[in-house]
Amino acid sequence: MTAPAVSISHLRKVYRRGTVAVDDLSMTIAPGDFFGFLGPNGAGKSTTIHCITGIARPTSGKIEIFGIDAVKDYREARRLVGLSPQEFNVDTFAKVTQIIDWMGGYFGLRAPERKARVEMLIDRFELRPHAKKQFRELSGGLKRRVILARALVHDPKLLILDEPTAxxxxxxxxxxxxxxxxxxxxxxxxxxxxxxxxxVERLCRTISIINGGRIVREGPKAEFLASGDLEAAYLAATGAEPDHISGAA
Amino acid sequence: MRIHGDQDLGAPMAPMSINWVGLGTMIRRELSRLMRVPTQAFVAPWISALMFIFVFGFVVGSRIKLIEGQRYISFVLPGILMMNVVNAAFLQSSSQIYFQRFLRYIEEALVAPFSYVEMIVGLLAMTVVRCVITAIGILIIGTAFGATSISGLPEFIFWIVLVSTIFGFLGVIVGLWANNFEQLTMPVIFFITPLSFVGGVFNTVHMLPEWLRWIAWANPFFYFINGVRHSMIGFTEAPEWLGASITVGLATLLAAVVWQLFSRGYGLRE
Structure with a gap:
């Protein structure tokens, strides 16, 4: 039987100052799925992603990436994951090529294969005219492309995109x-x-909604759309009233 | 065009294997950062040493009598060299990790398959390289102007590598702790500069009043300076084994502290 791409059970994350960001979260992502992870600001989405990728340490619970424990066998698990974070976590004085190349090096790619991957990604994301520019010189859209190329340099089996089009x-x-x-x-x-x-409606096949650090609804996209549109399902799951939202606007 | 390459990049890594390519990349990357500021990194300490040679060698030095049979500039220069090494090591490692945290690109290493030891070695390697280059540059300048000599090159390298490792570790600790630039510079102002000045850069222990000599004996800087001075001009005020033991002990202690901080994710992971 194929192991799930991501299997999280009873994940809990409490920050040093006592904030409970994620509380008893369990979810499974099937291999090959396009999984939408929704929730309001501060719901725990980024914290969950940080726990999967090693940026944050889970307080308790278990995370497996393709059957590999993301805490105990973290080095093996991390080779399988590429992260495009919400905020630009980049040396802004570094050049586009360097940013992608260094990440490839971090993941152990030797020079010839790294060079081939970097060149391919530079072309794929139409970054060729900007390859020698410093990150800080790029527009917001170009920066997003660089971050995405960096996440893909080691050809990960699981790609995590935290608000990639913000x-x-x-x-x-x-x-x-x-x-x-x-x-x-x-x-x-x-x-x-x-x-x-x-x-999310256009891209994803499975959707999970998190609120207050807990999964409040999860299922195939079709189930969310069966009773109307995704927005209505989202607002119902997160407890926000549509009238209240429109009134606030 | 497919995003995949044809190579099997997801091949499993042996559990205990070392990420040599990753380590090399860390060093290459830091070298690239350092080469953005070569004047500050390398030229500044060499010019500073040149000024000391000019003042203590030619202006003031000629009016000062020999110290334990040594010319004053020959006596002082090893201390000047060590002060530069200490400052370079601390600034290199503390600023390296602080900026990585400040701009959040430390996350690039956190999501990569590095062990804690690899991350620490990667951080320290460039610190040691920078300090060895700084020290050899000062040694060459000093020798060229007849201000110093080298009596034991392996011993000289031993002291430079060990002391730069110690202050590299200290820099990492402060870089993990600091939340602003003020905190980052505090140890230099209140700890490193004062202790190095009373550590025997400009005087022997016997030149101090007897009641003050314990400060020198209790000050680790004294042993660092004394060690490198012995390797350069062959003059020592303390047993070699004592200085080496204290220094190795301190390096081991700090290595353990840094490893603990990394394994707890202090200042690194949320």
């Missing part, structure tokens, strides 16, 4: 959607968080 224009967003669909077709499992419900 702050990018419509054209680039559609380009990125196309890239992501292509990646998923090629067999990559994708975990996507986004505040754009249209994006």
């Amino acid at each position: 702050g990018v224009d419509v054209e680039l967003r559609r380009d990125l959607w196309r890239y992501l669909q292509e990646l998923n077709r090629d067999g990559k499992t994708i975990l996507l968080t986004s505040h754009y419900l249209e994006e």
